[in-house]
Every structure is written in structure tokens, then in C-alpha cells.
Amino acid sequence: MPSKELPERSDIVIIGGGIIGTTLAHELARRGEEVTVIEKRFIGSGSTFRCGTGIRQQFNDEANVRVMKRSVELWKEYSERYGFSFEQTGYLFLLYDEGEVEEFKRNIEIQNRFGVPTRLITPEEAKEIVPLLDTSEVIAASWNPTDGKADPFHATVSFAINAEKYGAKFVEYTEVKGFLREKGEIKGLKTSRGIIKTGIVVNATNAWAKLINAMAGIKTRIPIEPYKHQAVITQPIRKGAVKPMVISMRYGHAYLTQTAHGGIVGGVGYELGPTYDLNPTYEFMREVSYYFTKIIPALRELLILRTWAGYYAKTPDSNAAIGKIEELSDYYIAAGFSGHGFMMAPAVAEMVADLITKGRTDLPAEWYDPYRFERGELRGRALQMG
Numbered sequence: 001m002p003s004k005e006l007p008e009r010s011d012i013v014i015i016g017g018g019i020i021g022t023t024l025a026h027e028l029a030r031r032g033e034e035v036t037v038i039e040k041r042f043i044g045s046g047s048t049f050r051c052g053t054g055i056r057q058q059f060n061d062e063a064n065v066r067v068m069k070r071s072v073e074l075w076k077e078y079s080e081r082y083g084f085s086f087e088q089t090g091y092l093f094l095l096y097d098e099g100e101v102e103e104f105k106r107n108i109e110i111q112n113r114f115g116v117p118t119r120l121i122t123p124e125e126a127k128e129i130v131p132l133l134d135t136s137e138v139i140a141a142s143w144n145p146t147d148g149k150a151d152p153f154h155a156t157v158s159f160a161i162n163a164e165k166y167g168a169k170f171v172e173y174t175e176v177k178g179f180l181r182e183k184g185e186i187k188g189l190k191t192s193r194g195i196i197k198t199g200i201v202v203n204a205t206n207a208w209a210k211l212i213n214a215m216a217g218i219k220t221r222i223p224i225e226p227y228k229h230q231a232v233i234t235q236p237i238r239k240g241a242v243k244p245m246v247i248s249m250r251y252g253h254a255y256l257t258q259t260a261h262g263g264i265v266g267g268v269g270y271e272l273g274p275t276y277d278l279n280p281t282y283e284f285m286r287e288v289s290y291y292f293t294k295i296i297p298a299l300r301e302l303l304i305l306r307t308w309a310g311y312y313a314k315t316p317d318s319n320a321a322i323g324k325i326e327e328l329s330d331y332y333i334a335a336g337f338s339g340h341g342f343m344m345a346p347a348v349a350e351m352v353a354d355l356i357t358k359g360r361t362d363l364p365a366e367w368y369d370p371y372r373f374e375r376g377e378l379r380g381r382a383l384q385m386g
């Protein structure tokens with residue numbers, strides 16, 4: 001994908017070429033809109049290529065369950081059409097006490113109501129799905145076979161290439177530095193490579209969203225802070241050893257699965273911040289080793305190849321801010337995905353494209369209302385993890 005010259009003008013400009021900006025550009029271009037993505041480094045260089053691959057519908061509220069159900073439909077459709085890797089190998093939440101079981105029974109009831117076929121299974125059934133698990137302390141598990149995982153690199157680049165076929169432009173190594181405004185209207189953006197004229201801007205910069213809001217002069221309080229979240233990959237093992245994403249809230253909010261390449265990838269709840277620092281830490285190595293080997297003791301034999309860090313762009317209720325900011329026309333935000341933005345991207349793209357092109361959407365956009373923070377209407381905390 002060649003880095004294009006900055007166009008003089010574009011009807012819509014998306015700031016940020018992560019999975020959110022890329023899927024949105026794809027969706028808008030597919031609908032015949034003229035759209036340009038401006039990315040300060042390269043496509044996927046933010047949190048997207050650092051993410052844990054996980055795609056789940058197991059949330060604890062109606063909006064996220066509905067959005068993720070739609071997202072999985074789109075993951076399936078586009079992975080087949082464009083030939084990138086998306087596998088429905090399921091998500092398995094291991095449960096260790098009655099309190100957890102009660103909580104997950106409630107979640108499963110909501111999920112089932114909206115057509116997500118999650119069910120409570122026994123430790124024996126969980127062990128059939130992942131024979132390497134230590135289930136000696138597990139009393140039940142929440143299992144949805146239609147959850148899955150996708151390769152972030154392959155998926156993002158596929159969406160970008162196909163967006164280009166529909167006419168979207170991607171301008172890499174170009175940083176947005178400021179807004180040209182006139183009486184509450186956007187006239188253009190100042191970038192490190194000159195000015196681009198536009199009337200519609202989408203802030204899809206996730207961990208950097210507050211900086212873009214400040215450049216735009218937005219007064220509405222939209223609290224999104226960058227947290228350092230780390231991940232690990234081990235040497236490859238026998239294919240198919242850990243098919244689903246396995247989650248243990250008890251053991252450090254750990255999530256782990258096997259990549260197509262064969263390594264075990266994942267992370268734990270350990271977070272540092274707010275910070276823009278991305279150096280991996282020794283403390284994370286210790287925590288992840290301890291928790292992963294509690295869940296799968298055989299992992300003790302494996303070598304860790306690499307650890308790295310990326311951002312969780314967090315809001316106070318772990319739900320993103322998605323919508324139109326009325327104080328500046330036409331300015332939209334889709335940011336603050338709090339650790340689960342990769343999975344949501346195809347549905348969020350549809351939602352934001354609906355808002356831009358039709359002014360409304362059938363997806364439950366109100367849940368992600370960017371004004372809820374100022375109004376003091378925080379949502380129930382979305383389940384935050386891979």
C-alpha cells in the first residue's frame with residue numbers, strides 16, 4: 001500500500017489508521033463516500049497490531065452483546081470475501097466460585113436473549129475443549145463457540161486494500177497538527193505535510209483521542225486515558241493445543257490463546273498509567289508467567305519469545321465514546337475502546353458510517369454517547385479484557 005500524497009480536499013477525513021479508522025474508511029468508501037485516512041505512522045501502528053486477536057460476544061449488557069453479534073457477522077462475511085484469517089474457535093471463561101457462576105448466568109441470559117448461543121458447561125466439558133487445562137479448582141465455564149480470533153495485521157491490511165479499491169485514500173506518515181475552524185464549522189485540517197480541506201472529521205485515534213479533541217477545541221469532557229497493557233508470546237507448540245481464547249478472572253484477568261503460527265499469545269489485567277510509555281516490564285513477565293501456568297501447568301515448559309506493550313484507551317466505564325460532537329460541525333469521535341476495540345471495529349464502522357450518511361443507526365449507538373460522562377450517566381462497566 002503506497003503512501004499517497006495528501007489530497008487537497010476530501011469530503012470526509014478520518015484521523016487514525018488503526019482497525020477503527022480502516023474499517024470505517026472501508027465502509028464509507030463502499031457506500032460511495034469520498035474519504036481519506038490520515039495516519040501519523042503506518043496503518044495499524046497504534047494499538048491494533050499489538051492486540052491479542054480476541055473477538056467475543058460474551059459481554060454483560062444488551063448494547064455490547066448486540067454490537068458484537070453484528071460485528072461477528074461482519075468478521076465472517078469479510079474474512080471470507082477478502083481471505084484473511086478469522087476463526088470461530090470460541091471463548092471459554094473459567095469460573096471458580098458460586099459468585100462468578102451467578103454473574104455469568106446473568107450474562108449468558110442476556111447473550112442468549114440476543115441470539116448469542118453461550119452456555120454454562122462443566123469442568124469436564126471445558127477440559128474436552130482444551131485438554132491442557134488445570135480444572136481442579138474450576139467449578140463451571142461459560143462457553144460460546146461462535147466467538148473467535150482474527151489476525152490483526154492481515155485483517156487491517158485487507159480492509160485497507162479493499163477500501164482503496166472502493167476509492168478511499170490512505171495517507172501514511174502524516175500527522176494531524178490542528179484544525180481550521182470557522183464559526184463552529186470545520187474547514188480543514190493542518191497536517192505535517194500541509195493542509196487538507198474537509199467538512200467532516202472523525203477522530204479515530206483511540207489512545208490519542210484527547211489530544212485531537214483539544215486541537216479541535218472541544219469543551220465537552222470526554223475522559224479517555226492511555227494505559228500501558230502488555231502481552232506475551234511463547235515458542236510455537238503443536239497446532240490445535242489451545243483453540244479458544246481461555247479466560248480466568250480469578251487468575252489475574254488472564255486471557256490466552258494459540259496463534260496460527262502456534263505460539264501462545266495473551267496477557268493479564270496488569271496495567272500501568274495513565275502513560276504514553278510503552279516499555280515492557282519485568283513485573284508483567286512475572287505476573288503473566290505465574291497466572292498462565294496456573295491455568296495451563298504445561299506452559300512451564302515453554303520459552304517466552306517476546307513481550308511488548310500497547311495502549312488500552314480507557315474510559316471510566318470501559319465503554320467507547322462513539323458519536324457526533326454537536327459543538328463543532330461535523331465532528332465525530334469513535335475512541336476509548338478500553339481494550340476491546342479490535343473486535344468491535346466492523347460493527348462500529350457500520351454504526352459511524354450510518355450516523356454520517358443517514359444521521360441515524362439501528363445499532364445501539366446511544367450506549368456509547370460521548371456526552372454521558374458530562375451528564376454523569378456512566379454505563380455498567382463493560383467486561384474489559386481481550
Ligand SMILES: Cc1cc2nc3c(=O)[nH]c(=O)nc-3n(C[C@H](O)[C@H](O)[C@H](O)COP(=O)(O)OP(=O)(O)OC[C@H]3O[C@@H](n4cnc5c(N)ncnc54)[C@H](O)[C@@H]3O)c2cc1C
Nearest residue numbers: 016018019020040046047048051052054176310341342343
Ligand atoms: C496487548 C493488547 C491486547 C489487546 N487485545 C485485544 C483483543 O484481544 N481484542 C480486542 O478487541 N482488542 C484488544 N486490544 C485493544 C485493541 O488493540 C484496540 O482497542 C484497538 O486496536 C483500537 O483500534 P483503534 O483503531 O481505535 O486505535 P489504534 O490502532 O491505536 O489507531 C489509532 C491510530 O491513530 C494514529 N494517530 C494518533 N494521533 C494521530 C495524529 N495526530 N495524526 C494522525 N494519526 C494519528 C496512531 O498512529 C494510530 O495508528 C488489545 C490491546 C493491547 C494493547
